[in-house]
Amino acid sequence: MSKKPTAQPALHKVIMVGSGGVGKSALTLQFMYDEFVEDYEPTKADSYRKKILLDGEDVQIDILDTAGQEDYAAIRDNYFRSGEGFLCIFSITEDESFQATQEFREQILRVKNDENIPFLLVGNKSDLEDRRKVSFQEASERAKQWGVPYVETSAKTREHVDKVFYDLMREIRARKMEENKTNNGRGKDKSKKKKLKCTIL
Amino acid sequence: MDFDSPDVMKDFPGLYASELNKQCNNDSDYSDENEKAMKKDLIGKRKEKKDKDKGYAALEGESSADENFKSRSPSKTKKAKSFKFSTKTKEKRDKSREKEKDGDKKKDRDKKNDKKLDKEKGKNEKTKKLKQSLDETADIGDILPIFGASIEVAVERSRCHDGVDIPLPVRECIDYVETIGISFESVYKISGTKSKVLQIRKMYNQRGNINLSDYDTPTITSLLKTYLRDLPEPVFTNDLLIRFEEAGAILNLNTREKHLKILVDNLPPYNKLLLAWLITHLHNVSLNEKFNKMSKQNLSTALNHTFHCSSRLLHALLHHCPALFPNTRIERYVPPLESGAKLPEHPVEIDRELKKQESLLTQIHKEMNVCCISKQREELLWEVQRIITQLKRKLKSANKDKEVVEKVEVVEEKEEVKEESQEPSDTHQKKQNLSSVPECQCEDISPVDIEECDVNTESVLDNTLALLQLKNDGLHSLRDSLLKDIQEERNQILMLKSQLTPEMPPVMMIPNENLDEVMDLFLKENQILQIKKINLVRQIIEEQEMCIELKAQIISKS
Numbered sequence: 001m002s003k004k005p006t007a008q009p010a011l012h013k014v015i016m017v018g019s020g021g022v023g024k025s026a027l028t029l030q031f032m033y034d035e036f037v038e039d040y041e042p043t044k045a046d047s048y049r050k051k052i053l054l055d056g057e058d059v060q061i062d063i064l065d066t067a068g069q070e071d072y073a074a075i076r077d078n079y080f081r082s083g084e085g086f087l088c089i090f091s092i093t094e095d096e097s098f099q100a101t102q103e104f105r106e107q108i109l110r111v112k113n114d115e116n117i118p119f120l121l122v123g124n125k126s127d128l129e130d131r132r133k134v135s136f137q138e139a140s141e142r143a144k145q146w147g148v149p150y151v152e153t154s155a156k157t158r159e160h161v162d163k164v165f166y167d168l169m170r171e172i173r174a175r176k177m178e179e180n181k182t183n184n185g186r187g188k189d190k191s192k193k194k195k196l197k198c199t200i201l
Numbered sequence: 202m203d204f205d206s207p208d209v210m211k212d213f214p215g216l217y218a219s220e221l222n223k224q225c226n227n228d229s230d231y232s233d234e235n236e237k238a239m240k241k242d243l244i245g246k247r248k249e250k251k252d253k254d255k256g257y258a259a260l261e262g263e264s265s266a267d268e269n270f271k272s273r274s275p276s277k278t279k280k281a282k283s284f285k286f287s288t289k290t291k292e293k294r295d296k297s298r299e300k301e302k303d304g305d306k307k308k309d310r311d312k313k314n315d316k317k318l319d320k321e322k323g324k325n326e327k328t329k330k331l332k333q334s335l336d337e338t339a340d341i342g343d344i345l346p347i348f349g350a351s352i353e354v355a356v357e358r359s360r361c362h363d364g365v366d367i368p369l370p371v372r373e374c375i376d377y378v379e380t381i382g383i384s385f386e387s388v389y390k391i392s393g394t395k396s397k398v399l400q401i402r403k404m405y406n407q408r409g410n411i412n413l414s415d416y417d418t419p420t421i422t423s424l425l426k427t428y429l430r431d432l433p434e435p436v437f438t439n440d441l442l443i444r445f446e447e448a449g450a451i452l453n454l455n456t457r458e459k460h461l462k463i464l465v466d467n468l469p470p471y472n473k474l475l476l477a478w479l480i481t482h483l484h485n486v487s488l489n490e491k492f493n494k495m496s497k498q499n500l501s502t503a504l505n506h507t508f509h510c511s512s513r514l515l516h517a518l519l520h521h522c523p524a525l526f527p528n529t530r531i532e533r534y535v536p537p538l539e540s541g542a543k544l545p546e547h548p549v550e551i552d553r554e555l556k557k558q559e560s561l562l563t564q565i566h567k568e569m570n571v572c573c574i575s576k577q578r579e580e581l582l583w584e585v586q587r588i589i590t591q592l593k594r595k596l597k598s599a600n601k602d603k604e605v606v607e608k609v610e611v612v613e614e615k616e617e618v619k620e621e622s623q624e625p626s627d628t629h630q631k632k633q634n635l636s637s638v639p640e641c642q643c644e645d646i647s648p649v650d651i652e653e654c655d656v657n658t659e660s661v662l663d664n665t666l667a668l669l670q671l672k673n674d675g676l677h678s679l680r681d682s683l684l685k686d687i688q689e690e691r692n693q694i695l696m697l698k699s700q701l702t703p704e705m706p707p708v709m710m711i712p713n714e715n716l717d718e719v720m721d722l723f724l725k726e727n728q729i730l731q732i733k734k735i736n737l738v739r740q741i742i743e744e745q746e747m748c749i750e751l752k753a754q755i756i757s758k759s
């Protein structure tokens with residue numbers, strides 16, 4: 001990554017995690033290409049980059065779509081530490097996938113060692129209301145307990161798809177700004193890549 | 202064998218830790234020392250076990266050359282160094298690291314180390330702990346060097362991602378000389394700047410981006426020589442070197458060629474391939490003698506030390522090169538595309554590129570499993586993953602457009618043959634194969650029969666075509682099943698390795714002479730069996746090929 005200031009737009013690295021079949025790839029593809037695929041094809045790992053306008057600022061988003069299937073867990077773990085924000089997805093039609101979010105959360109905290117890592121809890125497949133197994137209430141409570149936002153999405157209808165990605169990027173951006181400030185204040189340590197243009201105080 | 206696979210690291214954390222400390226002690230020469238000591242310690246294998254009954258019926262007995270080679274073999278002269286940790290050298294190293302990468306990056310790394318503390322609570326506690334301890338003291342160039350590693354390990358660590366299994370630095374040096382240095386006068390004779398050579402070596406070890414065209418020919422040839430000299434054993438292997446020398450000394454050209462050919466074919470696959478490329482390349486160089494003044498003779502005397510052999514042997518290999526390595530073509534290496542490059546459009550090309558990228562991705566993942574990789578490398582991981590995703594999408598949309606009806610038929614046909622040759626070594630199975638032949642026959646041949654009544658010549662052509670097709674299919678499925686076997690055996694090796702480890706340390710600690718003797722005996726016996734096995738396997742394969750041919754003939758005749 002270039003350390004030179006300006007030139008390149010800020011790059012935010014987002015990682016999709018969650019059990020197999022909850023719709024991580026579906027959400028990613030909907031966000032990237034406005035497409036929805038009915039067939040389920042388990043992912044090993046996929047990565048995408050998109051240029052977007054975030055509150056008037058040109059930024060790039062790198063999305064890493066990981067495997068829910070445990071077979072590929074080892075590969076998944078290698079990516080975690082370079083992720084700057086996480087979308088933790090479950091399907092509202094499957095309680096097991098909701099329970100699994102707990103473990104994903106713990107694993108991420110372990111790797112990042114950071115309670116405030118940008119993170120959203122996402123209940124997907126909201127279009128399948130009639131098959132709902134996880135109540136909004138229940139999920140919100142868990143999110144509250146973790147101190148993260150909870151959003152329900154549908155990769156099929158595109159409901160809240162942009163929202164989860166944009167909200168997460170805002171958190172990442174805010175986080176980076178904060179880090180830059182503490183850097184300037186203390187002059188040392190906590191060095192993270194300075195992707196944002198430093199504003200003159 | 203791969204002694205450095207993550208599993209081994211996991212199982213011998215102590216061993217590797219001491220290796221690391223040692224590295225700090227002798228900065229300059231870490232790579233080959235490291236590898237060698239590791240090997241010795243791990244198997245307790247003593248190089249003196251140059252055994253006399255190798256099982257080469259074709260060759261005469263031992264010559265007196267034995268002693269010479271013992272002393273020449275690089276691994277012998279090295280003395281064990283004490284495993285003491287020296288803070289001074291560590292500081293030095295840190296400083297030099299700081300110089301290369303800027304300050305920010307180093308802080309990043311330190312920070313990451315902190316995080317690692319928590320990570321190790323995870324499942325693979327052992328590896329994680331190891332990872333962490335490694336992070337503090339060394340970078341990848343120290344832990345997983347390419348120069349000084351055995352050929353197989355070097356290939357694993359530094360692949361050519363197009364499937365040619367020779368170490369990348371060698372390939373790139375050869376490419377360089379073939380394109381830029383081929384008419385350079387006294388190429389391979391004139392040495393390059395030592396500091397530059399060491400610098401490039403370091404960059405390769407650290408998986409940096411290297412552009413060889415920034416350097417001059419002598420530097421590149423010296424680099425290649427350094428690689429060969431750093432090898433823990435000659436490319437001919439310690440075990441076969443003497444046989445090679447004997448064969449190289451045979452006066453009768455035909456006999457010499459025959460014997461060399463047998464020996465070359467008995468080399469481990471990675472050694473054989475590397476030798477094939479090197480000799481073919483040097484042969485090419487000698488063909489340009491007019492410009493570069495390097496005849497076969499000159500090359501042999503310039504390079505025999507590098508190859509750890511006599512110039513006579515080298516000369517013999519160059520002389521017989523076309524016969525020894527008829528299928529070796531020097532192909533210029535095209536590395537995996539970088540992001541921003543235009544991706545291929547044709548499905549076949551997409552597929553080829555995809556394989557390269559996946560090979561690269563696997564390699565990065567492997568590095569990550571062992572130690573902390575650089576920020577650039579991490580960046581590359583995402584990038585490669587992105588290209589793979591793009592290529593897969595392209596391939597998918599390309600495939601959607603294409604008609605697949607034809608393919609399905611072929612696949613079905615292949616499947617049949619595959620099932621038959623599933624267990625090639627099983628004789629019962631073979632009988633079954635033969636008895637099952639008539640079944641396929643009726644389906645495959647009936648259309649030909651009808652045609653036969655109409656046009657005679659055409660049917661003959663069709664027949665040979667069908668025969669070839671059948672043979673081809675048979676060989677394909679044989680290849681598939683062999684590949685499967687290889688994979689299975691690899692898994693088995695891994696499994697056995699992990700089983701083996703808990704018992705190893707006590708064995709090594711007992712200073713029992715008897716045990717050593719027994720060990721030696723077993724090692725020797727093992728080697729003999731190994732060679733017998735290789736020969737048997739070759740026989741089996743040959744018979745299998747015969748079977749396929751016969752089967753195809755039977756089918757097409759009836």
Ligand SMILES: Nc1nc2c(ncn2[C@@H]2O[C@H](COP(=O)(O)OP(=O)(O)OP(=O)(O)O)[C@@H](O)[C@H]2O)c(=O)[nH]1
Pocket residue numbers: 018019020021022023024025026027037038039040041042043044066067068069124125126127128153154155156157
């Ligand atoms: N109705 C509905 N179906 C969805 C939605 N999101 C995903 N699906 C379907 O759920 C299945 C699995 O979706 P994927 O996106 O492949 O699941 P994944 O999380 O990527 O699974 P892994 O790659 O194995 O981890 C597919 O058949 C999708 O069509 C949604 O919002 N609504």
Ligand SMILES: [Mg+2]
Pocket residue numbers: 024025026041042043065066067068
């Ligand atoms: Mg997926």
